[in-house]
Amino acid sequence: MKVTTRPDDKSERASRLHVVIAEVVSAIIGSTVSFDEMYQIVLDKARWLTESQHGFVSSIEKKTGAHVSNTLTKMRDEGCAVSAALYSLPEGPHKLYNSLWGHSLNVRESFFTNNPSSHAAAAGLPSGHVPLKNFLSVPIIFGDEILGQIALANSVREYTEDDLKEIKRLGEVYAIVLHNRQQESELRRSEEQFRSMVEMAPFPMLVARREVNSTILYGNLRAAELFKVSQEALIGSAVADYNQKREEWIAILDEIEKNGCALDKEMQFYDVSGKACWVLLFAVKVIWFGSEALMITINDITDRKNMEETLRQLATVDYLTGIWNRRYIMDLGNKEFERCLRYKTHMSVIIFDLDHFKLVNDKYGHNIGDRVLEGTAKVVTNELRGRDIFGRYGGEEFAIVFPEITLREAAKVAERLRQAIEKYQYSLENSSTLTVTASFGISEVIDTDRTFEEILARADYALYKAKALGRNRIYCS
Template sequence: MIWSARQSTTITVFAMLFGLGMISILGYQVSSSYQAEVAQARARTDNLSQILEAQMRSALREVDLVLRDLEDRITPEEVASESLGEAHNKTLQSLLLDKLTLVRQADNILLIGPDGVLSHRALDIGTAMQPFDRAYLDQVRDDPYRERLYARTAGKTQDGLLLARRYETPQGAFGGLVAASVPSAYFNQVLENLDLGRHGFVMLVDEGGSVITQRASGKGDEPFKAEADVLQQLKSGALSGGLTVIRHANGATRLVSYRQITGSPFFIIVGMSSLDYLATWRDNTLYYLTGGSLLLAMALMMIYFFWRSHRLARNLQQKESRLNVSESRFRQMIETIPVALVLARLPECFITYINQQAARTFDIPQAGALSLRAADFYLNSEDFREQLQAVGQAQGIRNIEVRMRRWSGESFWASLSMSSVAVGEEITLMIGISDITERKRLEGELKRRATTDGLSGLTNRAYFMEVANQELARASRYKRPLALLMLDIDHFKRINDSYGHDVGDMAIKAVAKVLGGALRDVDIVARMGGEEFTALLPETSPELAQAAAERVRTQIEAHRIVLGDGTVVQFTGSIGISALRPEDQLIDDLLKRADVALYHAKHHGRNQAVVYDAIPHPS
């Protein structure tokens, strides 16, 4: 075929334009894929730091809750003195051991006197540690507003953290510390399973930038040092949440995410190297450039020989190929994300697509969901209507907790985000769902531990005081009767000394069982500490309270504990009773009068129930 000069010029210009267009497309593909890889790595780094911060915050919060409970149950006198008597020391150590079992991240719980001397600890063995130094202790003593304290510990084999709460005497003076030691082994265990790539790292540092623990994947990489100005900005609140920065070292780019552990002076630092997160991108870029060059050469040849005959077919083929690649990538991305995704068409809200994670979450085939509405997955369809209305009024909703249900009917807790997007002339509702049932269960368990006595299963002292004061306020407001029982096991020390603390614990559990069976469901029963119990009886006069106390006393007297060797252990209990008076403001008023009645019962024969108002008082 002979081409005219005009035709040749036209084909040449077209070929040049086509070549430039192909180069632009390749450049755009390389640039966009690079930006996508960097954005994905940045999001992954930030998400990983958020997850680690949440884990560390939860661990420190759990330890602090245990220390707060000990702070309420142990007096400053017990903290200051290590010579309380063998029996008292054993009881105190037993209490510390009970609390230590509640926090797997701690390896010991300590009591430190106001002079900085270690007075008591849960375990006499384990990692040797250095308590707070004298200068730091003087600083704590002079600053009564520092309720929670943190310090580094130095052991013979490993380092860790010391978390403490401050004691104050009734006169407001510094009374010592209750502290828990968290070894670095716990933090190492949290960090060891992280996927950081060959050159990534993660660090736990204090506010001065000193490393508490770290994990670095690469060998020979330049060690990363925390930037003091970033830590200071996070500490001062100038940066809310966290900060992800870009740093260059050893010919590579690092994405470094800083995040402060809420409520503490410690920071999580997670870093990822471009040597890892751009490795696949570099290979793909090489393939793209090689393939693009070949395609360009072939396209130029095809334009030269078959331009007029195959122009339409070639353009259609290229468009179809790009569309298929885009659709394949989109579906692959949607199907592999770890979040359940539901797409529904507005305004009918019929489901048009769910990914595999959503199918597993709702226990339904992907195809089976296409005949349903989005509201069918809600336990309460009213929740869906409210969220849909909120999406219409704003840009979307993020991470709200809602009850949903699987196709089998089983309900579960979910964290849900919802937004709408216009696709052509249609508006699509996008719903992202994460199953948080296990997290909600752990929150409930933590609440139960904070309000329940571990040995007896009854309400603990702190929770009892809170609920009892509310009940007292209700009774005072409506002029209703209210009574309080204070019970103490007679000769409890003799039981421990004669049969051992295990039998003493059995006696405490037996009394708790008797109280639960002899009293009403509306009565509030608690173990106040040691062998002492309290029961608040709403809507109960002093006469009815004395009858209930006698019922409890006789059942305790009739109870028998049979040991493994056939030995029968029996015991009795003394009970003090007080009733609500118009001038009572707090439950402490009833407790004081019941304690006086209990004291009278103890010193006038034991095994009896005494009403405070029946005790003869000197005029």
């Protein structure tokens, strides 16, 4: 089996686990597989999740009570006393199993160790067995009955609590499947049994028709909770009812038809009240009791998306004024400059700052100074077009990029802004008011410009000239 590096990010690990469980369930119900094939599927997925070199998946034989390892990686060096891949763990005194392989069955609890030789149950490996670097075991329990075990060894890294949680989750699904398969040789013929399996899934899960609206044939309780409806109301509604972008859903269906599945689809769903949530969606083709269908698993990533938006805000927005910060002005300005050169359009830039702002801070304090900066940002924003790029350039200095505007047009805007700033009054605690003025430097793209910084430099020089001429005025460069 090819071992792939596992991601450390928890949300990504959770997403991968959803895919694995969906693939396991889909493989089992999508076709008539033998018990041995089912064991091998579970072992392959468990090894991939944990990057384990060895392991086995077992079951308890109903007739004899023997704990049989139904599928087993090659764990024998030459001379190993174990003579075949198919073997059983014999019970010892007091109905206990020997060695690490039997410990989780004896105590009925999952565990892992990255130092096997020091574990209390380490003794008892057969002669010639490959050395154990680490070990992880999950007993498969349904109700009160032990049905089998998932045992893994020799991961290329140390096992972690996240590995144990993932294999326990996989074990929960395996327990349901194994129990149902032992009770009914053809699980997919029993809709009630399959529903119980889906219901136990630790995440929202749907089965839907393979059609444009994707009518929902079954949804578990977690899916109903996500959409804020009862399970009865969920069944018979359509996936399209909870996704407002019809073309997006049709594109996903087309991908499923082409590839058999659609994985890691980041999209927005809406509950019945219209509240949006971000989800990561996985869908695979299945046969639902003789009919073509989709099995859909959903990972709610709303918290992650909110965090991403918060980080984006921190990276691009000035914390005090709520307008763009200097770095983002430069990013957007460079893009507009390149577009201006490509399409031979106009582009102008204004740099302005508040006159004698230091005196405001010295006389009234920084709290009033901050209010003046916030107020200035609001006054200017109200006077600009939606496509104009406005941000705080630094301290009391601001910058505006005007796509497709000439120097003369930009000067008219600057004069309007200058007057608006001059008229705005800030209320002080003693019922008096404060007004401020601003000086403006303006430049536009010329034929010799090769960088956005050249335009900014001319606007900055023009601002210097406006100040030198007495402030509260505009100057074009």
